[in-house]
Amino acid sequence: MKVVALNGSPRSAGNTSVAVNVIFDELEKMGIMTEQIQMYGSVLTPCNDCGSCIIRGDGRCINEDDDMNSYLDELAVSDGIIFASPSYHGGIPGQMKILLERISIASPPLNRLKGKIGCAVSVQGHHGGLGTYSEMIGHMLLNGMIVIGSDPLPILTGAKPGDVMNDKAGISALKRMGKEMGELIIKLKV
Secondary structure, three states: OEEEEEEOOOOOOOHHHHHHHHHHHHHHHOOOEEEEEEOOOOOOOOOOOOOHHHHHOOOOOOOOOOOHHHHHHHHHOOOEEEEEEEOEOOEOOHHHHHHHHHHHHHOHHHOOOOOOEEEEEEEEOOOOHHHHHHHHHHHHHHOOOEEOOOOOOOEEEOOOOOHHHHOHHHHHHHHHHHHHHHHHHHHHHO
16 A cells, blocks of 8 residues: 655655655554655646547557656556645646646546545645645546545645644644545555
Protein backbone atom coordinates (compact mmCIF):
# COMPACT_ATOMS: atom_id res chain seq x y z
CA MET A 1 0.00 0.00 0.00
CA LYS A 2 1.35 3.38 -0.98
CA VAL A 3 0.29 7.03 -0.90
CA VAL A 4 1.94 9.61 -3.13
CA ALA A 5 1.79 13.33 -2.47
CA LEU A 6 2.38 15.75 -5.32
CA ASN A 7 3.65 18.96 -3.76
CA GLY A 8 3.25 22.05 -5.93
CA SER A 9 5.30 24.34 -3.70
CA PRO A 10 8.61 25.83 -4.88
CA ARG A 11 9.97 25.34 -1.36
CA SER A 12 10.91 21.70 -0.80
CA ALA A 13 11.05 22.15 2.98
CA GLY A 14 8.31 24.76 3.24
CA ASN A 15 4.94 24.76 4.97
CA THR A 16 3.24 22.63 2.31
CA SER A 17 5.83 19.89 2.79
CA VAL A 18 5.46 20.13 6.57
CA ALA A 19 1.67 19.72 6.22
CA VAL A 20 2.05 16.66 3.99
CA ASN A 21 4.44 15.09 6.49
CA VAL A 22 1.80 15.39 9.23
CA ILE A 23 -0.52 13.24 7.10
CA PHE A 24 2.33 10.88 6.25
CA ASP A 25 3.09 10.32 9.95
CA GLU A 26 -0.42 8.92 10.43
CA LEU A 27 -0.21 6.74 7.32
CA GLU A 28 3.21 5.36 8.23
CA LYS A 29 1.91 4.34 11.68
CA MET A 30 -0.45 2.03 9.77
CA GLY A 31 2.32 0.53 7.66
CA ILE A 32 1.46 2.47 4.50
CA MET A 33 4.42 3.56 2.40
CA THR A 34 4.58 7.24 1.49
CA GLU A 35 6.38 9.34 -1.09
CA GLN A 36 6.35 13.11 -1.46
CA ILE A 37 7.18 14.32 -4.96
CA GLN A 38 8.36 17.91 -5.22
CA MET A 39 7.04 19.23 -8.52
CA TYR A 40 8.92 22.51 -8.61
CA GLY A 41 11.94 21.21 -10.52
CA SER A 42 9.77 19.33 -13.00
CA VAL A 43 9.29 20.27 -16.59
CA LEU A 44 5.59 20.33 -17.45
CA THR A 45 4.28 21.90 -20.63
CA PRO A 46 0.67 23.02 -20.92
CA CYS A 47 -1.77 20.61 -22.52
CA ASN A 48 -2.75 21.51 -26.08
CA ASP A 49 -5.73 19.13 -25.94
CA CYS A 50 -4.50 17.20 -28.98
CA GLY A 51 -6.38 14.11 -27.78
CA SER A 52 -3.48 11.74 -28.42
CA CYS A 53 -3.83 10.20 -24.95
CA ILE A 54 -7.42 9.31 -25.79
CA ILE A 55 -6.84 8.29 -29.42
CA ARG A 56 -3.95 5.99 -28.53
CA GLY A 57 -6.04 4.48 -25.75
CA ASP A 58 -3.15 4.16 -23.33
CA GLY A 59 -3.71 7.46 -21.49
CA ARG A 60 -0.11 8.50 -22.04
CA CYS A 61 0.79 11.92 -23.30
CA ILE A 62 2.39 12.08 -26.73
CA ASN A 63 4.79 14.70 -25.33
CA GLU A 64 7.65 12.55 -24.04
CA ASP A 65 9.88 15.59 -23.47
CA ASP A 66 8.49 16.45 -20.04
CA ASP A 67 7.72 14.68 -16.76
CA MET A 68 3.98 14.11 -17.20
CA ASN A 69 4.06 10.43 -18.15
CA SER A 70 6.23 9.60 -15.14
CA TYR A 71 3.64 11.31 -12.90
CA LEU A 72 0.82 9.39 -14.58
CA ASP A 73 2.70 6.13 -14.07
CA GLU A 74 3.32 6.91 -10.39
CA LEU A 75 -0.32 7.81 -9.76
CA ALA A 76 -1.55 4.67 -11.53
CA VAL A 77 0.23 2.35 -9.07
CA SER A 78 -0.61 4.37 -5.92
CA ASP A 79 -3.47 3.48 -3.59
CA GLY A 80 -3.82 7.03 -2.33
CA ILE A 81 -3.00 10.45 -3.74
CA ILE A 82 -2.50 13.78 -1.99
CA PHE A 83 -2.48 17.02 -3.93
CA ALA A 84 -0.71 19.67 -1.85
CA SER A 85 -0.24 23.27 -2.83
CA PRO A 86 0.34 26.72 -1.46
CA SER A 87 -1.94 29.53 -2.49
CA TYR A 88 -0.37 31.87 -5.01
CA HIS A 89 -2.42 35.05 -5.28
CA GLY A 90 -5.62 33.16 -4.56
CA GLY A 91 -4.97 30.02 -6.60
CA ILE A 92 -2.67 27.13 -7.32
CA PRO A 93 0.81 27.70 -8.79
CA GLY A 94 1.22 27.23 -12.55
CA GLN A 95 2.92 23.83 -12.46
CA MET A 96 0.20 22.34 -10.27
CA LYS A 97 -2.44 23.79 -12.59
CA ILE A 98 -0.77 22.22 -15.63
CA LEU A 99 -0.50 18.87 -13.82
CA LEU A 100 -4.16 18.84 -12.77
CA GLU A 101 -5.38 19.82 -16.23
CA ARG A 102 -3.30 17.16 -17.96
CA ILE A 103 -4.25 14.47 -15.45
CA SER A 104 -7.91 15.26 -15.98
CA ILE A 105 -7.54 14.87 -19.74
CA ALA A 106 -5.19 11.86 -19.83
CA SER A 107 -6.62 9.76 -16.98
CA PRO A 108 -10.31 9.27 -17.86
CA PRO A 109 -9.81 6.97 -20.90
CA LEU A 110 -8.35 4.32 -18.61
CA ASN A 111 -10.12 5.42 -15.43
CA ARG A 112 -6.60 5.57 -14.04
CA LEU A 113 -7.60 7.46 -10.87
CA LYS A 114 -11.17 6.21 -10.48
CA GLY A 115 -11.75 4.74 -7.04
CA LYS A 116 -8.38 5.86 -5.65
CA ILE A 117 -8.42 7.51 -2.25
CA GLY A 118 -7.45 11.16 -2.34
CA CYS A 119 -7.20 14.29 -0.27
CA ALA A 120 -5.94 17.81 -0.77
CA VAL A 121 -4.03 20.23 1.42
CA SER A 122 -3.69 23.94 0.91
CA VAL A 123 -1.39 26.37 2.68
CA GLN A 124 -2.02 30.09 2.62
CA GLY A 125 -0.02 33.02 3.87
CA HIS A 126 -3.07 35.20 4.43
CA HIS A 127 -5.70 34.34 1.82
CA GLY A 128 -6.57 32.17 -1.17
CA GLY A 129 -6.48 28.78 0.52
CA LEU A 130 -10.12 27.94 -0.18
CA GLY A 131 -9.81 28.54 -3.93
CA THR A 132 -6.61 26.48 -4.07
CA TYR A 133 -8.17 23.63 -2.07
CA SER A 134 -11.39 23.69 -4.10
CA GLU A 135 -9.58 23.45 -7.42
CA MET A 136 -7.60 20.39 -6.33
CA ILE A 137 -10.70 18.69 -4.91
CA GLY A 138 -12.62 19.47 -8.11
CA HIS A 139 -10.04 17.60 -10.18
CA MET A 140 -10.20 14.61 -7.82
CA LEU A 141 -13.97 14.44 -8.15
CA LEU A 142 -13.74 14.88 -11.92
CA ASN A 143 -11.53 11.78 -12.03
CA GLY A 144 -13.88 9.67 -9.90
CA MET A 145 -11.65 9.57 -6.84
CA ILE A 146 -12.93 8.92 -3.33
CA VAL A 147 -12.16 12.13 -1.47
CA ILE A 148 -11.32 12.33 2.22
CA GLY A 149 -12.27 15.64 3.78
CA SER A 150 -11.99 17.11 7.24
CA ASP A 151 -13.56 19.61 9.59
CA PRO A 152 -12.07 22.15 9.60
CA LEU A 153 -10.98 22.02 5.98
CA PRO A 154 -7.27 21.26 5.52
CA ILE A 155 -6.40 24.83 4.68
CA LEU A 156 -3.54 25.86 6.91
CA THR A 157 -2.12 29.31 7.48
CA GLY A 158 1.57 30.03 7.74
CA ALA A 159 3.92 32.52 6.13
CA LYS A 160 7.38 31.57 7.39
CA PRO A 161 8.71 27.99 7.17
CA GLY A 162 7.25 25.91 9.97
CA ASP A 163 4.46 28.37 10.79
CA VAL A 164 1.77 25.82 9.87
CA MET A 165 2.64 23.85 13.02
CA ASN A 166 1.11 26.76 14.97
CA ASP A 167 -2.23 26.22 13.23
CA LYS A 168 -3.46 23.75 15.86
CA ALA A 169 -6.90 23.20 14.33
CA GLY A 170 -5.36 22.65 10.90
CA ILE A 171 -2.77 20.17 12.21
CA SER A 172 -5.49 18.27 14.05
CA ALA A 173 -7.52 18.12 10.82
CA LEU A 174 -4.50 16.76 8.90
CA LYS A 175 -3.94 14.02 11.50
CA ARG A 176 -7.59 12.93 11.34
CA MET A 177 -7.51 13.03 7.55
CA GLY A 178 -4.36 10.89 7.44
CA LYS A 179 -5.88 8.36 9.81
CA GLU A 180 -9.14 8.18 7.84
CA MET A 181 -7.27 7.89 4.54
CA GLY A 182 -5.17 5.02 5.90
CA GLU A 183 -8.15 3.19 7.38
CA LEU A 184 -10.04 3.39 4.10
CA ILE A 185 -7.07 2.23 2.03
CA ILE A 186 -6.59 -0.76 4.34
CA LYS A 187 -10.31 -1.57 4.31
CA LEU A 188 -10.46 -1.49 0.50
CA LYS A 189 -7.33 -3.62 0.15
CA VAL A 190 -8.71 -6.41 2.38
